[in-house]
Amino acid sequence: xxxxxxxxxxxxxxxxxxxxxxxxxxxxxxxxxxxxxxxxxxxxxxxxxxxxxxxxxxxxxxxxxxxxxxxxxxxxxxxxxxxxxxxxxxxxxxxxxxxxxxxxxxxxxxxxxx
Amino acid sequence: xxxxxxxxxxxxxxxxxxxxxxxxxxxxxxxxxxxxxxxxxxxxxxxxxxxxxxxxxxxxxxxxxxxxxxxxxxxxxxxxxxxxxxxxxxxxxxxxxxxxxxxxxxxxxxxxxxx
Numbered sequence: 291x292x293x294x295x296x297x298x299x300x301x302x303x304x305x306x307x308x309x310x311x312x313x314x315x316x317x318x319x320x321x322x323x324x325x326x327x328x329x330x331x332x333x334x335x336x337x338x339x340x341x342x343x344x345x346x347x348x349x350x351x352x353x354x355x356x357x358x359x360x361x362x363x364x365x366x367x368x369x370x371x372x373x374x375x376x377x378x379x380x381x382x383x384x385x386x387x388x389x390x391x392x393x394x395x396x397x398x399x400x401x402x403x404x
Numbered sequence: 405x406x407x408x409x410x411x412x413x414x415x416x417x418x419x420x421x422x423x424x425x426x427x428x429x430x431x432x433x434x435x436x437x438x439x440x441x442x443x444x445x446x447x448x449x450x451x452x453x454x455x456x457x458x459x460x461x462x463x464x465x466x467x468x469x470x471x472x473x474x475x476x477x478x479x480x481x482x483x484x485x486x487x488x489x490x491x492x493x494x495x496x497x498x499x500x501x502x503x504x505x506x507x508x509x510x511x512x513x514x515x516x517x518x519x
Contacts, residue, residue, distance in 0.1 A: 294446075322504065323504035323505065327510075332512060333493060333512050333513045333515070334407075334510055334511065334512045334513070335447070335495065335497075335510035336510075337507050337508070337509070340504075340505075340507060342504070342505070381446050381447075383446070385503075385504030386504070387503075387504070390460065390502075391449045391452065391460060392437075392449065392504075392508065394446030394447050394448070395446050396444070396445055396446050397444075397445070397446050
C-alpha cells in the first residue's frame, strides 16, 4: 500500500521560532520520490522539493531544510526562523513507480503569528 | 513562462446540475492531471492524460465525471449530475512527462460548491 501520514493537523508558532513538519510514508517499492508542496491561501500548490529514494542526503535551501531517513520512512521538513509569510498548508507526497501516481498526505496547516 | 490556467475560479451550483471546468497546461507539457481536493484533505488524482490519451482514470467516478483533452493541450472536466459530496477544489496540474522525476505544476484551482 502507498500511504503518506502527516500526523500534525495544525501547528501554531510565533515568528522566528523554528518548526518541524513531520511526514511518514509507506511503500513497498524500492524506487520512489518524495515531495513537499506549499499551499498558501491563494490555493495554488507550490513545489518545494523532490527527493528520490536513492539520495538520503539532507538538503538545505535558505531557511528550509529537509531530513530524509529511509530507516524510519520519514521525510521531515524544518523551517528555521519562521516568518508570517510561511503561513500555509504544507503537503508531503509520495510517487512510487509501482503505483505511478502522486499520493498526498492530509497536510499540516502552519500558522506563524507576529 | 505562463503557469497552469484554470477557469472558473469559483462555481456554485445546485445538486443535480451540470458543471464544467477548463484547464490550459504549461506549453509543451505532455502530461495533464485533474485532482480533487476536499476541504481538510490532500489532493486526490482523478484522471491523468498523456498527450490526448487517458493513462489513469481509476479514481474517476465515471457515472458522473468525464474529462477530455482534445488535441493534447487544453482539458475539460465535467460533472453531470453534481452531488453534494462533489463540493471541493478541483486542481489541474501539468508536467513535461510522466514519472516521479517530473515536477507537477499546479493551477490555482476551481472551488466548487454544490448546494
